[in-house]
Amino acid sequence: MTYEVAARNVMRAVSLGAVSYLALSLNVSIGQQAFAQTLPPVTVDAPEKPRARQATQRSQTSTSRAQRRVAAPAPRRVEPVPYVVPSTGALGAPPAPYAGGQVATGSQLGFLGNRGVMNTPFNQVSYTAQLMQNQQARTVADVLFNDPSVRMKTPAGNGIDGLYIRGFYYDSGDYAMNGLYGMAPAYSTSANYLERVEVLKGPGVMLGGMPPAGAIGGSLNLVTKMAPDFDITQLTGVYISKSQFGSFIDVARRYGEHKEFGIRFNGGGRGGQTPIDRQTDELGNAVLNMDYRGERARVSVDLGYQAENLSPPQRFLTFTTSPPFPPAQAIQVPPVPRPGTNYMPDWASWKPRDSFAMARAEVDMTDWLTMYAAGGYHRSENNYQYVSPRITNAGGVVGNWSNPALKGVDILDNYASEIGFRASGHTGPVHHLFTVNYSTFDRDYSSFGRSGGTVSSNLYNPVPIPLPNFTTIVQNLRTQTNMNSVGIADTMSMFGDRLQLVVGARRQAVGVDSQNLLTAGTSHINIPVWSPGYAVIVKPVENVSLYANYIEGLKIPEVVSGSTTYSNVGEILPPAQTKQMEVGAKIDMGRITFTGSYFDITAPNATAVPVLGQALPARRLVGEQRNRGIELYTFGELAPWFRVLGGVTFINGEVVSQSYTYPGFGVINYNGKTPVGVSTINANFGVEWDTPFVNGLTLTGRVIYTGDSYADDANLLVLPAWTRVDLGARYTFLSPWNGKPIVIRAAVENVFNEAYYNSYRTVSSAVSIGAPRTYLVSTTFNF
Numbered sequence: 001m002t003y004e005v006a007a008r009n010v011m012r013a014v015s016l017g018a019v020s021y022l023a024l025s026l027n028v029s030i031g032q033q034a035f036a037q038t039l040p041p042v043t044v045d046a047p048e049k050p051r052a053r054q055a056t057q058r059s060q061t062s063t064s065r066a067q068r069r070v071a072a073p074a075p076r077r078v079e080p081v082p083y084v085v086p087s088t089g090a091l092g093a094p095p096a097p098y099a100g101g102q103v104a105t106g107s108q109l110g111f112l113g114n115r116g117v118m119n120t121p122f123n124q125v126s127y128t129a130q131l132m133q134n135q136q137a138r139t140v141a142d143v144l145f146n147d148p149s150v151r152m153k154t155p156a157g158n159g160i161d162g163l164y165i166r167g168f169y170y171d172s173g174d175y176a177m178n179g180l181y182g183m184a185p186a187y188s189t190s191a192n193y194l195e196r197v198e199v200l201k202g203p204g205v206m207l208g209g210m211p212p213a214g215a216i217g218g219s220l221n222l223v224t225k226m227a228p229d230f231d232i233t234q235l236t237g238v239y240i241s242k243s244q245f246g247s248f249i250d251v252a253r254r255y256g257e258h259k260e261f262g263i264r265f266n267g268g269g270r271g272g273q274t275p276i277d278r279q280t281d282e283l284g285n286a287v288l289n290m291d292y293r294g295e296r297a298r299v300s301v302d303l304g305y306q307a308e309n310l311s312p313p314q315r316f317l318t319f320t321t322s323p324p325f326p327p328a329q330a331i332q333v334p335p336v337p338r339p340g341t342n343y344m345p346d347w348a349s350w351k352p353r354d355s356f357a358m359a360r361a362e363v364d365m366t367d368w369l370t371m372y373a374a375g376g377y378h379r380s381e382n383n384y385q386y387v388s389p390r391i392t393n394a395g396g397v398v399g400n401w402s403n404p405a406l407k408g409v410d411i412l413d414n415y416a417s418e419i420g421f422r423a424s425g426h427t428g429p430v431h432h433l434f435t436v437n438y439s440t441f442d443r444d445y446s447s448f449g450r451s452g453g454t455v456s457s458n459l460y461n462p463v464p465i466p467l468p469n470f471t472t473i474v475q476n477l478r479t480q481t482n483m484n485s486v487g488i489a490d491t492m493s494m495f496g497d498r499l500q501l502v503v504g505a506r507r508q509a510v511g512v513d514s515q516n517l518l519t520a521g522t523s524h525i526n527i528p529v530w531s532p533g534y535a536v537i538v539k540p541v542e543n544v545s546l547y548a549n550y551i552e553g554l555k556i557p558e559v560v561s562g563s564t565t566y567s568n569v570g571e572i573l574p575p576a577q578t579k580q581m582e583v584g585a586k587i588d589m590g591r592i593t594f595t596g597s598y599f600d601i602t603a604p605n606a607t608a609v610p611v612l613g614q615a616l617p618a619r620r621l622v623g624e625q626r627n628r629g630i631e632l633y634t635f636g637e638l639a640p641w642f643r644v645l646g647g648v649t650f651i652n653g654e655v656v657s658q659s660y661t662y663p664g665f666g667v668i669n670y671n672g673k674t675p676v677g678v679s680t681i682n683a684n685f686g687v688e689w690d691t692p693f694v695n696g697l698t699l700t701g702r703v704i705y706t707g708d709s710y711a712d713d714a715n716l717l718v719l720p721a722w723t724r725v726d727l728g729a730r731y732t733f734l735s736p737w738n739g740k741p742i743v744i745r746a747a748v749e750n751v752f753n754e755a756y757y758n759s760y761r762t763v764s765s766a767v768s769i770g771a772p773r774t775y776l777v778s779t780t781f782n783f
Contacts, residue, residue, distance in 0.1 A: 085298070086367070086370065087113075087424055088113070088364070088368065088424055088433070089298065089362050089370045089422075090108055090113040090114050091300055091361075091372070092226075092291070092293045092298045092300075092362075094107075094108075094114070094126075094223060095114055097128050097130065098593065099590075099591035099592070099636045099637045100635070100636050100637045100643040100644075100645075101128060101130045102127070102128060102131040102146075102635060102643060102645050103126055103127055103128060103131070103635045104126035104127075104128055104196060106126065107125075107198040107221075108179060108198060108223075109122070110200075110208035111207065111208065111418075111420055111422075111435050111487055112207065112433070112435055112502070113422055113435070117588070117593065117595075118539070118545040119497065119537065119545070121502060121536060121547035121548070122201070122202060122582070123149075123200075123202065123582070123584060123597045123631060124199065124200045124201065125147065125198075125199050125633070126196050126197070126199070127143050127197040127199070128196060129194060129195045129196070129225065131143070132191045132192075132194065132197070133236075133780070134688075134700075134730060134745065135700075135728075135747070136745055136747055136778055137191040138191060138240070139161055139188050139189060139190055140161055140175070140189045140191060140194070140197055140222065141161040141188070143191060143197045144163065144197070145684065145702070145704060146645055146686060146702075148631070148646065148647045148648050148649040148684045149165060149199075149201050149218075149631055149649045149682070150164065151163065151164040151679070151682060152758070153677065153758050153759075153768060154316065154768055155314040155316055155758075155769050156276070156314060156768075156769065156770055156771030157274055157276040157281075157310070157314040157771070158313055158314045158350075159313050159350045159352065160188060161189065162760065164217065165199075165201060165215070165217035165218035166201055166218060166599060166649075166651065167217060167601075167627040167653050167675065167677070168215070168625075168627065169215070169677070170215040170217055171214075171215060172185075172186065172187050172188060172189075173186050173187075173212060173213040173412075174211035174213045174219070175189060175220050175221075175222055176208065176211075176219065176220065177189075177223075177224065177376075178221075178224060178300070178302065178358055178360060178376075179221060179360070179374065179418070180358060180374060180375075180376045180416040180418070181209065181211055181212050182212050182376075182378055182414035182415075182416050183358055183376045183378045184378075185352070186352065186354060186378075187380075188308070188352075189222060189306075190306060192248045192250075192266055192267075192285070193224055193225055193266035193285065193287035193304070194222050194223065194224060194225065195224060195225045195226065196221075196222070196223035197220065197222060197223075198220065198223065199219075201217075201218045201599075202218055202549075202580045202582060203216050203217070203552060203553025203578050203580050203601070204218075204533075204551060204553070205506055205508060205533075205551075205552055205553050206489070206533030206552070207219075207487075207504075207533065207551075208221075209439050209483070209485045209487070209506065210441075210485070210508050210510065210554045210556055212414070212441055212443060212481065212483070212556060214554070214556040214558065214575075214576075216553040216554075216576075216603050217601070217627075224287060224289055224302050225266055225287075226252075226264055226289050226291050227253060227254050227262030227263055227289070228252060228254075229259060231252065231253055231254075232250055232252035232782075233250075233251055233782065233783040234250040234780060234781065234782055235247060235248075235249050235781045236248045236249075236778055236780045236781075238270055238778045239775075239776070239777040239778070240270065240272075240275075240775070240776055241274075241275050241773075241775040241776075242272070242273045242275055243272040244271060244272035244273065244274060244281065245270065245271070245272055246270025249265070249266070249268055250266050251264065251265050252264040260292055260293055260294055261290075261292055262289075262290070262291045262292075262293070263288070263289070263290050263291075264288070264289045265286070265289075266285075266287050268285070269284030269285070270283055271283070275772045275773065275774045276314065276340050276341075276342050276772065277342040278312070278342045278346065279310070279311065279312060279313075279314075279342055280309075280311055281308070281309070281310050282310075283306075283307070283308045284306070284307055284308075285305060285306040285307070286305050287305075288302070288304070289301070289302050296365075297361070297363045297364070298361065298362045299361045299362075300359070301358070301360075302356070302357070304356050304357075305353075305354070305355045305356075306352075306354045307353045308350070308351065308352055309349070309350075309351050310350040310351070311346075311350070312342065312345060312346060312347070313344065313348060313349070313350035313384075313386060314342065314343075314344060314768075314769065315344060315348075315386055315387065315388040315389065316388060316766040317388075317389050317767050317768070317769075318766050318767070319332070319334075319390075319391045319712070319717055319767070331391050331393055332717070333711060333719060333767075334393075334459060336755040336769065337459055338755065339753050339754070339755045339771075339773065340772035340773075341460070341462075343389060343457065343462050344389075344462075345387065345405075345455065345457070345465035346464070347385065347465070347467040348385060348386040348387065349383075349384060349385055349386070350382070350384050350386070351382065351384065352381070353380070353381045354379070354380045356376065356377065356379075357376060357377050358376035358377075359375055359376070360372065360373070360374035361374070368423055368424045368425055369422075369424075370421060371419075371420070371421045372418075372419070372420060372422075373417075373418070373419040373420075374417065374418050374419075375415075375418075376414075376415075376416045377413075377414065377415055377416075378412070378413075378414040378416075379411075379412065380410075380411070380412040380414075381409065381410070381411050381412075382409065382410045382411075383409050384406075384407070384409075384410075385405070385406065385407035385408075385452075385470070386405070386406060387403050387404070387405045387406065388403055389402075389403055399458045399459035399461075400456065400459075401456065402454055402455065402457075403455070404451045404454050405454075405455050405468045405470070406449050406450070406452070406474070407450050407468075408450065409448055409449075410445070410446070411445070411446045411447075412443060412444070413444040413445075414441070414442070414443050415442040415443075416441050417439065417440050418440070419437075419438050420435065420436050420437035420487075421435070421436055422434070423435075429494055429495075430492050430493070431494070432491070432493075433490070433491040433493075434489075434490050434491075435487075435489050435491075435504075436486075437486070438484070438485070438486050438487075439484065439485050439487075440482075441481070441482075441483040441484075442482050442483075443479075443481040444478075444479075444480055445477075445478070445480075446477070446479075447475055447476075447478075448473075448475065448476050448477075449474055449475035449476075450471065451471075452469060452470040452471075452472075453468055453469075453472075473518065474518075475518070475561065476516070476518050477514070477516055477517070477559070477561060477569065477570060478515045479512060479513065479514045479515070480512070480513045481510075481511070481512050482510075482511040483508065483509065483511070483556070484508075484509050485506050485508040485509065486506065486507050487504065487505070487506035487507075488504060488505060489502060489503065489504025489505075489533070490502075490503055497539070498538070498540075499536075499537070499538055500537040501535070501536050501537075502533070502534065502535040502536070502549075503533075503534055504532070504533050504534075505530060505533065506530075506531045506533075507528060507529075508528065508529050508554055509527070510525075510526070510528075510529070510554075510556060511524075511525065511526035511527075512525050512526075512556075512557045512572050514559045514570050515570070516569060519570065521570050522570075523559075523570060524572070525557050525572045527574065527575055529554055529577065531553075531554060531577075532552065533549070533552065534550045534551075535548065535549035535551070536549075543588045543590075544586070544588075545585065545586040545588075546583075546584075547583070547586075548581075548583045550579075550582075551580050552578060553577070553578035553580070553603070554576070554577055555575055555576040555604070557572050557574055557575050558573040558606060559572055559573075560573065560618075566608065566616055566617065566618060566619045567611055567616040567617065567618050568618040571618075571619075573606055573619065573620070573621045576603065576606075576621060577604070578601060578602065578603040578604075579602050579603075580602075581599070582597055582598065582600070583597065583598050584596060585597075589636075592634065592635070592637060592638060592644070594633070594634045595632070595633045595634070596630070599627075599628065599631070600626070600627075600628045601626070601627045601628075602625070603624070603626075603627075604621055604623065604625075605622070605623035605624060605625045605675075606620065606621045606622075606623075607619070607622060607713070609622060609660045610660070610661075622660060623655060623657055623658030624655075624656040624658070625654070625655055625656065625675045626654050626656050627651055627652070627653045627654075627675070627678065628651070628654075629649060629652065630649070631647065631648075632648050633646070634646065640690075641689065641692070642687065642689055642690070643688040644687055645685075646685035646702075647683070647684065647685070648681065648682070648683040649682045649683075650681055651678055651680060651682070652680070653674050653675045653678035653680075654674065654675070655670050655672065655673045655713070656671065658670040658673075670714065674709075674710055676709075676711060676712065676713060676765045677758075677759045678709060679707040679708065679709045679721075680707045680708075681707040681721075682706055682707065683703070683704070683705040684702070684704050684705075685702065685703050686700070686701065686703075686726075687702075688700050696733050697729065697731050698729065698731075698732075699729050700727070700728040700729065700747070701725070701726065701727050701728070703724070703725055703726075704724040704725075704726070705721070705724075706721060706722055706723075708720050708721045710759060711757075711759040711765055711766075712765055719756075719757040719758070719759045719767060720756070720757075722754055722757075722770070723754065724749070724750050724754055724756075725750070725751045725754075726747065726751065727748050727751050728745065728748065728776075729745075729746055729747075730744060730746070731743070735782070738782075738783065740782040740783065741780075742780065742781055743779070744779050745777070745778045745779070745780075747775075747777075748773065748774070749771065749776065750770070750774060752773075753773040754770070755769075755770070755772075757769060758770060
């Protein structure tokens with residue numbers, strides 16, 4: 001164990017040393033540029049050399065001197081041109097926004113670097129900061145309401161952004177930030193400091209390594225804001241119903257003769273009562289980015305902090321006595337509570353604190369070779385006390401619930417690093433982009449919890465619950481997760497990029513040590529796994545891209561937690577391998593793009609199984625799930641004054657294998673059933689219209705439809721389909737005092753106050769309640 005810790009420390013030192021070496025290389029490069037006073041030809045026009053002062057004779061009159069001064073030309077102002085990153089680089093200039101500004105023309109595809117939409121053999125979309133600001137997105141989850149392949153599954157007012165992508169659960173702890181897993185806030189990430197939200201649909205271990213929480217349906221990369229070529233001084237005041245008020249600032253500057261150095265700060269806060277009864281939310285954040293971009297080198301550093309106080313948080317609901325349950329024990333789905341109903345006790349709270357620091361550097365060693373290194377640290381501490389209601393209908397009263405109250409603290413310390421290179425070249429008519437990447441991820445996790453005994457209330461008519469006396473220790477768990485991987489890929493292009501082939505693989509090693517301090521039990525696992533990936537692009541014409549891929553995902557070894565749910569807390573489940581096959585087509589009409597894809601994903605499932613002699617079941621890796629689907633999506637402009645964004649996703653989910661013996665009931669077989677949380681039809685479609693009758697006025701609308709789904713393995717509990725309508729408007733005009741734009745935005749989410757359930761599975765089958773009608777108003781001032 002001591003040797004392993006020492007090895008990890010050596011790796012961290014090597015990674016940080018690599019970043020330091022690249023940074024020192026930058027300093028040498030900066031110094032050389034300063035003495036030579038030359039300009040990077042890719043960034044700015046070279047200035048004229050200063051004219052040498054001509055010797056003057058003292059006998060000249062003052063009139064002639066004045067004439068000479070008048071005739072002298074004024075110094076020519078050197079205007080910077082957009083900074084261009086070489087084909088082997090990825091840092092410094094994200095792909096430009098597409099027509100309409102809501103999505104980008106491309107995004108970063110793991111260690112393959114930045115790639116355009118038409119040159120990406122996967123279904124990937126990148127949402128822009130412009131869209132986030134115009135839609136008044138509070139968190140990443142609000143941004144993803146634009147995507148039919150993604151569904152928000154955790155309850156509104158919960159403080160956690162848990163998602164489903166292509167019908168598989170995606171934990172908020174799996175978000176990557178600037179290409180590094182584990183750097184984003186652990187539970188919910190604010191949108192105000194993000195430049196892009198990049199969504200890759202489908203597994204992608206070969207591209208970026210294994211996500212720390214084991215997501216298999218897709219991956220998210222959050223890109224923080226950097227200083228652009230122009231100055232930004234922006235203040236935005238916000239209002240959110242019922243009585244939340246706040247303000248956020250965005251300040252950016254670039255310095256240096258050629259604007260080599262940039263700094264950008266985003267921060268602010270809001271607080272007050274939410275649309276949910278008796279709930280208050282206070283949130284604040286501050287994120288600072290500093291960057292350097294030179295002729296052959298680029299560096300970016302991010303420092304950030306985010307905190308939230310949510311009281312009381314909404315928790316998920318379950319309809320069972322204990323998972324799993326035989327059919328005779330199922331509790332029927334109760335009617336959906338009135339939107340905004342708060343069924344939680346007043347003393348419940350959720351208080352996460354996140355701080356992170358990241359650095360990334362790239363150096364162009366030659367015109368065809370770029371080396372890079374990155375490293376980061378993230379600490380998350382969450383103090384909480386709550387109860388997760390379990391519907392029992394006790395006494396024959398519909399909506400009665402009970403469950404043990406829990407108070408505890410979870411602490412995460414994440415360390416991530418990567419180093420690699422991208423090289424381009426030719427072998428005859430074939431162009432190669434050869435990439436190699438080595439990455440590490442380490443997590444130290446501790447969870448301590450006390451129980452306050454069982455508490456009870458009602459879903460529709462909550463009763464006051466006294467603050468319990470949390471005296472019984474029910475969880476004291478410590479785990480260490482250590483991952484490292486080596487990825488290699490070759491992207492081959494022929495016939496003017498009309499034919500492209502990607503071949504790659506990643507060797508992923510995963511080690512987990514778990515210690516249950518309550519039982520003195522320990523578990524250990526260390527497994528290396530190979531994960532290949534193949535993809536092809538064929539362009540029969542320039543604006544049509546046909547693609548196919550095979551790629552795998554890996555679910556990290558899972559340490560069982562949840563002392564009130566499972567009997568095998570602290571046990572480690574082995575890693576599970578996911579396989580995907582996908583074909584698709586993309587058509588770019590110049591200002592509007594259409595995409596379509598068919599996917600087939602097979603993944604092992606972890607679920608609860610009964611244990612003889614135990615009151616609680618054990619969590620085991622015993623099943624397999626297969627999701628097949630079709631995705632249709634469009635974005636861009638139908639006209640310069642009319643923008644569209646959205647599509648529809650059809651998913652056929654099937655439990656391929658899941659059966660076990662339940663004491664007293666015999667064999668329970670769920671083969672052929674629909675997996676929990678998978679809706680057959682999901683649709684999202686939004687529009688923006690710049691009105692002709694009022695200059696600067698834009699009207700917006702969005703419709704979200706989610707088909708019915710099941711809340712239990714036996715498919716006995718059906719959650720109805722639901723439709724949500726959002727409407728909004730924004731008005732842009734020039735400030736009378738400085739001539740810069742002022743933007744007023746107003747929106748209503750869930751206009752008709754639709755009450756609905758979402759079903760999902762994390763550690764057990766559960767349901768969540770959607771957000772009530774919410775009013776949003778904001779005003780942005782530019783200085």
